[in-house]
Amino acid sequence: MPESTSKRVVQGEDIIILIDDKPTLHATTHSLKVDLELKDLRTKDTKGKEKYPGDITWSVDGDGLVVIDPTIATSHTSEDVLALVLAKKLVKVVLKSPVSGLTKTYSGEGYITSFSLSTPAGDNSTYNFSLSGSGDLTPATNNEQE
Structure with a gap:
């Protein structure tokens, strides 16, 4: 099925993560996870457990290639x-x-809670990290962020 000119599939390269206003150097993947905690509510006059919303937690995971490039000071290295x-x-x-056309931006604060480095023989060295959000993940349009 041919795509119309107004429809576009978003590629992974189209979305980036900035940490303290700098992207991670040579990133290969990022993922955002948002969870809504559901709490059980059971009283003597209900026949089953009811659910109601609790806290929202969020996290970010990232992977990248380990690259030494002193000419790029605008990105975070694995180090x-x-x-x-x-x-x-x-x-x-x-x-x-x-x-253009991807107008949503999400921002918040968090702690990088894990980091790992993989150095297989005969292959690229890679790193990955996990970040746990602290507080709200706030949506905005890109023009509100500027």
């Missing part, structure tokens, strides 16, 4: 991400797209 974990630093997180 920078590890340093943020070791410093126990609360970081600003922004998920956005530089692509």
Whole structure:
């Protein structure tokens, strides 16, 4: 089925994550997870458990290639991400797209809670990290962020 000119599939490269206003260098994947806690409510006059909404939690996971490139100072390297974990630093997180037509931006603060480095023989070295949100994940349109 041919796509119409007004419809476009969003590619993974179209959405980036910024940590303290800088993207992670040579990122390969990012994922955002948002969970709504459901609490049980049971009283003597109900025949089953009712559910009601509780807290919202959110997290971000990222993967990237380990690259040494001193000419790029506008991105976090794998070493920078590890340093943020070791410093126990609360970081600003922004998920956005530089692509026209993708107007939603999500922002919040969180802690990078895990970092791992993979160095297989005969293959690329990679890193991954997990960030746990602290507080709200706030949606806005891109023009509200600027």
